[in-house]
Amino acid sequence: MQGSKIxxxxxxxxxxxKKRLESEIEKCQKDxxxxxxxxxxxxxxxxxxxxxKFSHFxxxxxxxxxxxxxxxxxxxxNSRTSRWYTFLQHQ
Numbered sequence: 001m002q003g004s005k006i007x008x009x010x011x012x013x014x015x016x017x018k019k020r021l022e023s024e025i026e027k028c029q030k031d032x033x034x035x036x037x038x039x040x041x042x043x044x045x046x047x048x049x050x051x052x053k054f055s056h057f058x059x060x061x062x063x064x065x066x067x068x069x070x071x072x073x074x075x076x077x078n079s080r081t082s083r084w085y086t087f088l089q090h091q
Contacts, residue, residue, distance in 0.1 A: 042062055
């Protein structure tokens with residue numbers, strides 16, 4: 001009887017953790033979408049700016065920042081994904 005009670009508490013915890021992780025993933029996806037919109041806005045502003053002489057430097061900076069942001073988000077996603085798969089395996 002006690003084993004089933006322990007399993008039920010693990011199951012309840014796992015369900016809550018699954019919901020929390022799903023909401024975290026959804027939040028990260030929204031953050032990524034907002035970041036992509038901001039990058040598009042900045043790149044559009046650069047294309048119409050009067051600083052043509054410096055625009056390639058700024059474009060390079062935006063590209064490197066975007067790459068770094070994508071790398072950080074991918075790292076977070078992978079670290080969460082490994083916990084996510086471990087969680088799914090225990091269900």
